[in-house]
Amino acid sequence: MIEHQYDPDRDDDEHPPEGPSKSQIKREKLALQALAERLAGMPRAELERLKLSQATWAALDETARIKDMRALGRHWKRIANLLEKEDMAAVHALMDQAGERERELNARHHALERWRERLIAEGDAALADFIEQRPEVDRQQLRTLIRAAQRDTERGRPDAPRKLFRYLREVTDAVED
Incomplete structure (x- = not known):
């Protein structure tokens, strides 16, 4: 084993370490x-x-x-x-694609959550805006789900708002497919 002794005259700047730290x-x-x-x-x-x-x-x-x-x-x-x-280039490319898909899914999920909250809070005004964007939606079913979600939200129950979210997701999935 070689011991390194301190040498005050040695200048480490002349001999930088090779490779990464x-x-x-x-x-x-x-x-x-x-x-x-x-x-x-x-x-x-x-x-x-x-x-x-x-x-x-x-x-x-x-x-x-x-x-x-x-x-x-x-x-x-x-x-x-x-x-x-x-081949790390291929691995990183795959991870980048997966990350992009995940970001898109998260953005879509958050947009649906905003629609749900808006439909519950604003009622018919938000319903008209949603129908304008998605004219293929079953208006009567959506109106029924909104009313139930408003009632359950007042009572502190999560069931109807969840059903409304699922319906919104189904409607957007059907249009995007």
Whole structure:
């Protein structure tokens, strides 16, 4: 073992360390572990677009049977090590697409929530605006759901507002398909 002694005359600026720092390596490893965790949670049909090695597939498939949190932590490290050997450009592209889809779904969900809240609060005025945007909607059914949601909201019950939300989602899904 070589011991390094302090040398006041030595200038470390002349000999900068080569490669990334230990901290940078650790950050990259942690990012890969987080990526491994996200990949394991994705549907297999999406992952099949990646050309992953057999070892990586086996590790991803093994994830479901691991229950212990400490073992799961080691498992993410194992998958992260396997991912280092994969085509990371394709993996990141897939994750970007999944992130974009998730953002779109969240935006759609929030828009439907705003419509529900507006329909409950404003009643017929908001109903006219909604029908103007979605003329194919069953007006009578929507009006009935709004009235029930208004009553349940006053009583502090969540059932009718949920039914109204589901109906709004069905109407928008039918139009978008």
